[in-house]
Amino acid sequence: MTTKHCVIGIDVGSTAAKAAAFDQSGAEIRTFSAPNPRVAVSRDRQEIDMIALWEVVATVLGGLTAWLREEGWDVRGVGVTGHGNGLYLVDADLHPVRAAFASTDSRAESIVAALEAAEVEQVRRVTGSVPWAAQPGVLLRWLLDHEPESLQRARWALTCKDWIVTCLTGVASADYSDASACGLVTLATREYEPAVFDLLGLPRELMRLQPPLNESNAVVAAVTLEAAQRSGLPVGTPVVAGCMDCVASPLGAGAVARGDVTIIVGTWAINSVVVPVDEEPPHVTLNALLPDPALMLAQEVAPTSAASIEWYASLMSSVAPERVTPRQLLEVAADAPAGSDGLLFLPFVHGAPEHLGASATLVGAKGSHGYREIARAVAEGITQYHRVQVEKVLRSGADVSDAPWTLAGGGAKNPLWAQMFADILGHPVRRQLGTELGTRGVASLAAHGAGWDTSAWRDDPDLTLVVEPGADRDTYRAQSDRFDRVLAAMAEVWTAAGR
Numbered sequence: 411m412t413t414k415h416c417v418i419g420i421d422v423g424s425t426a427a428k429a430a431a432f433d434q435s436g437a438e439i440r441t442f443s444a445p446n447p448r449v450a451v452s453r454d455r456q457e458i459d460m461i462a463l464w465e466v467v468a469t470v471l472g473g474l475t476a477w478l479r480e481e482g483w484d485v486r487g488v489g490v491t492g493h494g495n496g497l498y499l500v501d502a503d504l505h506p507v508r509a510a511f512a513s514t515d516s517r518a519e520s521i522v523a524a525l526e527a528a529e530v531e532q533v534r535r536v537t538g539s540v541p542w543a544a545q546p547g548v549l550l551r552w553l554l555d556h557e558p559e560s561l562q563r564a565r566w567a568l569t570c571k572d573w574i575v576t577c578l579t580g581v582a583s584a585d586y587s588d589a590s591a592c593g594l595v596t597l598a599t600r601e602y603e604p605a606v607f608d609l610l611g612l613p614r615e616l617m618r619l620q621p622p623l624n625e626s627n628a629v630v631a632a633v634t635l636e637a638a639q640r641s642g643l644p645v646g647t648p649v650v651a652g653c654m655d656c657v658a659s660p661l662g663a664g665a666v667a668r669g670d671v672t673i674i675v676g677t678w679a680i681n682s683v684v685v686p687v688d689e690e691p692p693h694v695t696l697n698a699l700l701p702d703p704a705l706m707l708a709q710e711v712a713p714t715s716a717a718s719i720e721w722y723a724s725l726m727s728s729v730a731p732e733r734v735t736p737r738q739l740l741e742v743a744a745d746a747p748a749g750s751d752g753l754l755f756l757p758f759v760h761g762a763p764e765h766l767g768a769s770a771t772l773v774g775a776k777g778s779h780g781y782r783e784i785a786r787a788v789a790e791g792i793t794q795y796h797r798v799q800v801e802k803v804l805r806s807g808a809d810v811s812d813a814p815w816t817l818a819g820g821g822a823k824n825p826l827w828a829q830m831f832a833d834i835l836g837h838p839v840r841r842q843l844g845t846e847l848g849t850r851g852v853a854s855l856a857a858h859g860a861g862w863d864t865s866a867w868r869d870d871p872d873l874t875l876v877v878e879p880g881a882d883r884d885t886y887r888a889q890s891d892r893f894d895r896v897l898a899a900m901a902e903v904w905t906a907a908g909r
Contacts, residue, residue, distance in 0.1 A: 416483045417860060418474065418643075419853030420467060421846060422446065422492035422570050423655060424513065424677035424713075425720070427467045429474045430849035431483065432857070436867030439483065441846060442473040448512060454519075456512035456760070460498060463510070463570075464577045468640040475642030488578065488633065488649045489856035491658035491848050492570030493678070494591045494698075494711075497549040499619075502565040504576055508557070511549050513570075513678070514713045514760040518543045518552040523766050525609065533609050535690065538697030538706070539593030541610070542763030546592050550619070551610045567619035571652045578641070578649050579631035584621040585651035590706070591698035594620065597687055597706065600699065624651035626701045627858040650859040652852050656680050656709055657698050659818055661851030663842050664868050666700060669811035671803075673796060673831065673839070674847075675821030679715035681799040682707040683808045692806030695763050701855065708808050710799035713760035715792050716820045718770065721759045722788050726781065740824045743786035748833075748882040749889050750783045752776070754896055755791030762795075765897075767904035773896055789827055790886075793834045794893045796821075800835060814838040814876045818847050832877040834886045841875040 416431045416439055423446070430441040447462040478485065496515065499507040522541050534540050541548055546567055553560050566572075566582040569592065576582050589595045589602070596603045602620050607613070624630055633647040653661070659680065660672040666684055674680035684700070685708045691697045692708040699706045719736045726734040753775060758768035772787065804810060817839040821827045832839050850867075857864050 413484045414482055415486050416478065417487040417489070417853050417856040418485055419849035419851070419856065420471070420488065420490045420574060421655060421658065421848035421852065422463070422467060422490070422574055423848070424493050427470050428846055428849055429467070429470045430846055430853065431474060431478055431485070432850065432853045434857070434862055436850070436854065436864070438850065440474060440477055441849065442470045444470050454516045456515045457509040458512050460506040460510050460573060464574065467574055467577070471641035471643060485644060485647055487856035487860035488643065488647055489852035489859070490571040490574045490578070490649070490652040491655045491852040492574060494569065494588055494654035494656055495544045495546065496570060497546045498568040498570060498573040499560060499564040500566050500568060500573070500576065500582065501563050504580065504582065507563045508560050510570070510573070511544065513544045514717070515549070516543045516761040518548045519761070519766050521548055521551050521610070529609050533603070533605050534693070536596045536598070537593045537603055537606060538590065538597050538691030540695055540763070541593065542695070543761070547594060547606050547610050547612065550616060551612055554612060561616065564619055566621050568621065569654065571654065572621060575630065575649055575652060578633050578637045578643070580634045581631040582621045583624055583630040583651050585624050585626045585653055586699040587626055587653040587657040589623055591654050591656060591696045591709070593696065595623070597691055597697060597699065626651055626653040626657070627855040629859045648859055650855050652855060653701070654698060655848050656682065656711060657700060657707060658851035659847040660707060660816070661701070661854060662847030662849070663816045663818055665816045666702070666705065668705065669809050671810055671815040673800065673815055673817050673821070675715050675792070675796070675817070675819035677715065677717045677720070678711055678713050679792070679796050679799060680709060680711050681796060681803055682709040683803050683810055685808045692803070692808045694803055694806050708803055708806060710802050712762040712764070712795070712799065714757040714762055714795050718755070718757040718759050718788050718792055719820070721770070722785065736820065737824070739785040740789060740827060742782045743789055744826050746782040746786040748885045750787035750790055751779060753779055753783050753787035754889070754893060755787040756897060756900060757788070757791045757795050765901060765904060769904065771900060789830060790834070790889065793821070793827070793830050794890060796831070797834050797890060798894070798897070814840040816840055816842055818842040828877045829880055832879045833882045834890065836879055836883065836887070838876050838878050840872070841877060843875065
């Protein structure tokens, strides 16, 4: 049998771990996935068992590598992507110091609220990011205040994908995309920024926790014997530094030319536009460096997307005879009218960086409303907040392409929801279907690390998947105005409730 070569992309998201193999042309060969472990310690504390997470990833890899061996495939490289921000602390032996902080953790909101606005703006102008509760630096400050012993034991402060790379290779590393999106580096110099530690009241001595920085497509080390025995990967397989998922998905979609817009409907809402690095960073939540050193992604992100529909499905499942899925809720949402008969949902089940103390809120509920109207209101509320974030990116001064915007994730896979996005955004969207974009994006980095020519990996846009704004545009324009007014009014309510 002729040996066939492939690379593997691993995507460790907030809810699931996926491993996918791709051939030299960028075509997907096979994908395996499994749900990730997570513990909700309290309403504002979301943690992850790091060992259990690695076990899930290793098991998924084991299934994929066993299948690849049977089919005659030879793995030539591995790349890892994962949720950005949060915090994964390890000691000098690369063992977890404590449970990881998930990117939806909000326990440190009071630290952010106490920061001086002028100092925050000063740091934002060089790092391109504003502090928020689940950033690594903010979480380090929380640990300094509440668990100093954890910091004393720690050697490296990793992100999700860095932890998995460490498990595979025995080497602690970081890449520019994650570090910049975490607000830790100066965009112009691509070096760790001490002023971030000063802003957060952290001793600069703690900068020792930051791992060495690498290009996303640079090979940092190879798969160890221990990792090979657990995952089925060949010993010595090159592993690249990888990138955060907010970068991997646009890479996978091929939306990495200046002005390209990508909207990703995952657990997190990810709304990004490609901008040049050599200009003042747009005033958005974060700017993430791309593998092309001349470009970065200006992004508005928040845990306000599919997490809310998953939350509502979980509530329905608790009283239904069988498990209710998000897909089923979107199906019944089609039976409710556009505008959800006046219901309005603010999708903050995990809060949001821009709105301290925010919580999920249902406005306008009447006795005539049922689960169909609520299901549609949840989907519409998620989409409306994507619009709010996209409009902020547009106001930041970023040049945006007139071409259809790439729509990926749950919003792309469901036709009703895709139409909702086009109507609410008032702009054509192109549904990205099929391949998991995160795994494909990071696999392309692994292919580069393996020395492959990846020009064939670029996809030509499929115009049949473009969705234009439709008949409900006027209804949603009116809803958008109401959504914005309610969102502004609720800010004071959330602040008061937080006190």
